[in-house]
Amino acid sequence: MIHVSIIGATGYTGVELVRLLGLREDVVLDHLTSRTYAGQKIQHLFPHLLGNVDHTCEELDLEQVTTDSDVIFVALPHGHALPIAKKAKEKGKKVIDLGADFRLKDAAVYEEWYKVPHTEPKLLEEAVYGLPEWDRDAIKDATVIANPGCFVTSILLGLMPLMKKKDWIVPNSIICDSKSGTSGAGRAGNVANLFTEVESSFKAYGVAHHRHTPEIEQLLTQMAGTDTMIQFTPHLVPMSRGILSTIYATVTGGHTADEIHALFEEAYADEPFVQVLPAGMWPMTKSVKGTNNCQLGVTYDERTGRVIIVSVIDNLMKGAAGQAVQNMNLMFGLAETTGLQMIGLFP
Ligand SMILES: NC(=O)C1=CN([C@@H]2O[C@H](COP(=O)(O)OP(=O)(O)OC[C@H]3O[C@@H](n4cnc5c(N)ncnc54)[C@H](OP(=O)(O)O)[C@@H]3O)[C@@H](O)[C@H]2O)C=CC1
């Protein structure tokens, strides 16, 4: 049995973790924490859990949580995972942080983009970036996992086969244009995410300064082995879940559309959660809703010399809770797909 606590269980990613873990026979949910809803039953706050998860939300008692649980999922705003990971490490327990506190390897870069001091530089050094398709062996041995950002996951999976080839694309030619549903912004009240503001509308935000930019560049640089800079623009679209990223890059000479498509098919042939669509097919967010899947469409435009990749994920699943559970499975020596194999909803 794996003993689990979820810190921030009443947020969108926290409650998605409850959905994924609540009925697993190999998992015991010890503590579900929330400041606002402490003392209330989670199934009354979220009726989709009725009859399945009978826990009452609690204030965080860090001593208790790190005594009782083998692994602690932290689903809090950035900055808040640092003391939790410190205590868990002292007690020999594992942490999976869904936020950004352990993603950027350089504490100064984290402080510049997130505007909070990084108080755990040693843990940051030890933390493993939790993208299984990139380095699942490192995840198996990790004690602190930095679960990747949602936009970041869609973009990294879209570019990884090409980056690993080192010289198939011009590194600084990459443009990532991403669209997210509003659950990406979390559950906390915010005027910009009101139905009246979002409905029938579509807008760009964070243009030229979104905080996922350094995270994407850090991983692409590792994959390619050369400094890589990208242009990243996120957009907000009126849907609850889902991310669609359209990625463009200039291809170096001599590669054909068939060759590039074959590269993607081969790279992901054994990956349980990445599906490369047949040439000429393009993915849609609806196909991955509620699943841990990433679907990719890819082509090469010989006229412009650019590769075009379209990548879709569910931001709360492969972009957050699903990927976090995939990481937990790896850390505990389970089949990576445990509790995560599902077909999407349609329509
Ligand atoms: N939404 C998404 O698609 C994704 C989110 N993430 C990351 O996951 C983390 C959680 O995101 P999400 O679930 O969307 O966020 P939500 O805003 O939906 O939930 C946040 C949770 O944290 C608690 N919380 C909020 N503020 C504080 C605080 N100051 N101190 C302690 N607890 C607090 C809230 O409950 P209460 O206030 O009652 O304590 C709530 O349970 C964030 O770091 C986010 O960046 C990562 C990938 C995708």
Ligand SMILES: CC(=O)N[C@@H](CCC(=O)OP(=O)(O)O)C(=O)O
């Ligand atoms: C639509 C929306 O607002 N999305 C969020 C990104 C999702 C998120 O929570 O950020 P992390 O993945 O880094 O944790 C944003 O742009 O800030």
